[in-house]
Amino acid sequence: MRAALARASLQRHPLRTTLAVLGVAVSAAMLLDMVMLSTGMQVSFRALLVRQGFELRLTPKGTLPFDTEARIAGASAAESVLRTLPGVTDISPVLGSTLHILRGEGAVAVFALGIRPAVQGDYALEAGHDASAADAVVANSAFLERTGYQVGDTISVAAGYDAQLRTYTGRRRVVLAGRARFLYLASAQAAAAVPLKTLQAMLGGADADRVSLLMLRTRPGIDVEALRASIERAIPRTTAIATADAVRSVEERLSYFRQLALILGTISLLVGFLLVTTLVTVSVQERLGELAVMRAIGVSRAHIAQQVMLEGLVISVLGTGLGLGLGLVTADYLNQILRAFPGLPAAIDFFVFEAQAAYRSLALLVATAVLAGGFPAWRAASLPIAATLRTEAVS
Amino acid sequence: MTNAAPPLLRARNLARDYPFAGESVHAVRDVTLEIKEGEYCAIVGPSGCGKSSLLNLLGAIDRPTRGTVEIRGRDVSGMREREATSFRLHNIGFVFQRFYLMPMLSARENIELPMAEAGMPRRERRERAQSLLAYVGLGARVNHRPSQLSGGEQQRVAIARALANRPALLLADEPTGELDLHTGREMIALFEQLNADGTTIVVVTHDEALAGAARRVIHMVDGRIVSDVANEHPPQGQSSP
Numbered sequence: 001m002r003a004a005l006a007r008a009s010l011q012r013h014p015l016r017t018t019l020a021v022l023g024v025a026v027s028a029a030m031l032l033d034m035v036m037l038s039t040g041m042q043v044s045f046r047a048l049l050v051r052q053g054f055e056l057r058l059t060p061k062g063t064l065p066f067d068t069e070a071r072i073a074g075a076s077a078a079e080s081v082l083r084t085l086p087g088v089t090d091i092s093p094v095l096g097s098t099l100h101i102l103r104g105e106g107a108v109a110v111f112a113l114g115i116r117p118a119v120q121g122d123y124a125l126e127a128g129h130d131a132s133a134a135d136a137v138v139a140n141s142a143f144l145e146r147t148g149y150q151v152g153d154t155i156s157v158a159a160g161y162d163a164q165l166r167t168y169t170g171r172r173r174v175v176l177a178g179r180a181r182f183l184y185l186a187s188a189q190a191a192a193a194v195p196l197k198t199l200q201a202m203l204g205g206a207d208a209d210r211v212s213l214l215m216l217r218t219r220p221g222i223d224v225e226a227l228r229a230s231i232e233r234a235i236p237r238t239t240a241i242a243t244a245d246a247v248r249s250v251e252e253r254l255s256y257f258r259q260l261a262l263i264l265g266t267i268s269l270l271v272g273f274l275l276v277t278t279l280v281t282v283s284v285q286e287r288l289g290e291l292a293v294m295r296a297i298g299v300s301r302a303h304i305a306q307q308v309m310l311e312g313l314v315i316s317v318l319g320t321g322l323g324l325g326l327g328l329v330t331a332d333y334l335n336q337i338l339r340a341f342p343g344l345p346a347a348i349d350f351f352v353f354e355a356q357a358a359y360r361s362l363a364l365l366v367a368t369a370v371l372a373g374g375f376p377a378w379r380a381a382s383l384p385i386a387a388t389l390r391t392e393a394v395s
Numbered sequence: 396m397t398n399a400a401p402p403l404l405r406a407r408n409l410a411r412d413y414p415f416a417g418e419s420v421h422a423v424r425d426v427t428l429e430i431k432e433g434e435y436c437a438i439v440g441p442s443g444c445g446k447s448s449l450l451n452l453l454g455a456i457d458r459p460t461r462g463t464v465e466i467r468g469r470d471v472s473g474m475r476e477r478e479a480t481s482f483r484l485h486n487i488g489f490v491f492q493r494f495y496l497m498p499m500l501s502a503r504e505n506i507e508l509p510m511a512e513a514g515m516p517r518r519e520r521r522e523r524a525q526s527l528l529a530y531v532g533l534g535a536r537v538n539h540r541p542s543q544l545s546g547g548e549q550q551r552v553a554i555a556r557a558l559a560n561r562p563a564l565l566l567a568d569e570p571t572g573e574l575d576l577h578t579g580r581e582m583i584a585l586f587e588q589l590n591a592d593g594t595t596i597v598v599v600t601h602d603e604a605l606a607g608a609a610r611r612v613i614h615m616v617d618g619r620i621v622s623d624v625a626n627e628h629p630p631q632g633q634s635s636p
Contacts, residue, residue, distance in 0.1 A: 001512070005500070005508075008500055289493065297484070297556065298480055298481065298483045298513070299512050301476070303512065386456050386457035389491070390447070
């Protein structure tokens with residue numbers, strides 16, 4: 001009967017109830033989006049850094065990967081040293097450079113990565129073949145769009161341009177073997193990957209044995225921090241960065257996102273709380289006479305309170321359910337806008353749905369909204385019966 | 396020869412004061428009365444004389460400032476709130492001037508409300524609600540909502556609701572106050588029928604016809620009972636609905 005009365009009360013003013021549910025839905029959607037935003041970039045960065053299983057990254061001393069154009073000289077020797085260290089299972093060298101795609105009189109400059117295909121962790125192949133052969137290259141969609149080439153085409157490339165001689169240096173004919181998505185690059189950035197040896201040979205000179213980055217996989221259970229320290233001792237010209245440290249560093253840099261999300265999420269909860277309190281209080285206020293009569297005919301205080309709180313619960317559950325869908329749609333839309341910012345890695349998401357965090361926050365909203373029914377419920381249950389009936393009779 | 400049966404209701408030295416503008420308003424002053432099982436009693440008097448306040452005290456929805464109210468030998472004026480609520484649920488039926496039906500519930504559901512509160516099984520309360528609606532002449536209006544019923548019909552539903560848990564005492568506060576003359580007469584007939592069927596009724600009213608139908612008339616002035624007389628010639632032969 002309490003459920004029937006609560007339902008009846010909500011159905012009495014369908015427009016008001018609908019607006020309240022929508023209000024809670026907006027509040028829930030905002031809360032969900034804030035939770036997704038607060039965890040999204042962290043989760044996304046962590047996933048990006050650990051997805052290929054590389055636990056350590058070696059960069060030129062004092063730099064971050066591709067932070068500067070500095071390179072690790074004597075890459076072969078460094079690699080040899082690394083192989084002697086216990087716990088290192090795979091080494092993936094990466095050399096970042098610019099590749100000129102020659103076409104007729106002109107050329108298109110693209111970002112190029114020299115990689116070792118068998119252990120590379122920079123791209124995911126989408127079509128065609130990997131750059132396994134010395135004259136093979138894989139490129140992303142932006143590359144294909146900008147150059148007009150297709151997978152299977154043989155193209156002329158150059159590693160540099162001599163401005164004095166007005167000629168391209170380190171020229172080579174390569175086959176466009178496949179299309180790939182580069183994980184750490186913006187999707188709009190035209191990029192290609194060629195075998196490391198090929199790119200080093202094209203660059204020539206000192207760069208013939210240089211790399212920008214060395215990524216290391218380690219044996220499970222190894223003390224990564226100890227290994228990191230021993231690498232820096234063995235190869236002093238490099239900085240070894242553990243993925244866990246990088247993740248921690250990213251999390252620290254993103255802490256303001258969490259603070260922002262916390263503030264806006266708290267505001268969402270407050271809005272939901274006030275909305276339900278206001279609506280249910282108004283609902284109670286306009287039926288004081290009915291509630292007093294219910295008390296008079298023997299309905300207990302507890303049952304009156306339960307009925308009123310049930311109204312708040314129904315509004316909050318319906319609103320939260322609706323808000324879940326609304327929040328996901330909004331997050332997807334906002335994510336698309338934010339991902340279009342130039343320079344961001346294609347694999348980065350700002351809004352990531354993590355079920356446990358999302359459901360926990362939405363459960364918090366429901367609990368808050370139910371609590372919001374507490375005041376009107378207390379007010380309804382503690383009405384002085386005779387005085388209320390007298391006031392109602394006079395009015 | 397004396398009647399040894401204890402009264403259904405006994406009020407002793409009942410008083411109810413209300414604070415108002417820094418002073419104390421004496422709504423009920425030193426009222427002592429007894430009501431026997433099966434009585435039909437009307438409380439009359441000018442507006443503000445304390446009729447409704449007295450009814451609230453008799454029905455345990457208000458606490459007296461002084462004095463006691465006993466119903467079936469139990470002191471309801473000293474009961475805790477929870478106990479008084481339960482007592483009202485099982486022993487007292489209330490009818491109000493403004494009906495106060497739940498607008499989104501049907502006539503049957505309104506009547507079921509106190510039965511559900513008392514824990515009566517759904518099927519049993521549904522059957523009783525339907526038979527009560529038939530009793531008050533609304534057997535064909537079971538699923539109508541209050542807004543689909545006339546004032547007289549709503550008051551009949553309210554009476555059926557008051558009878559739901561077979562109360563020992565039916566208290567009515569101006570039950571014909573919102574009804575036209577014709578509907579009011581129908582209500583008077585219904586009260587007579589209820590009393591004839593054994594329900595003890597105390598009604599507060601300004602309606603001379605309703606008071607005239609009662610077997611006993613208590614006159615109040617300024618919070619006190621100034622006369623308490625048997626009505627020697629209540630109208631007879633009203634047709635029950």
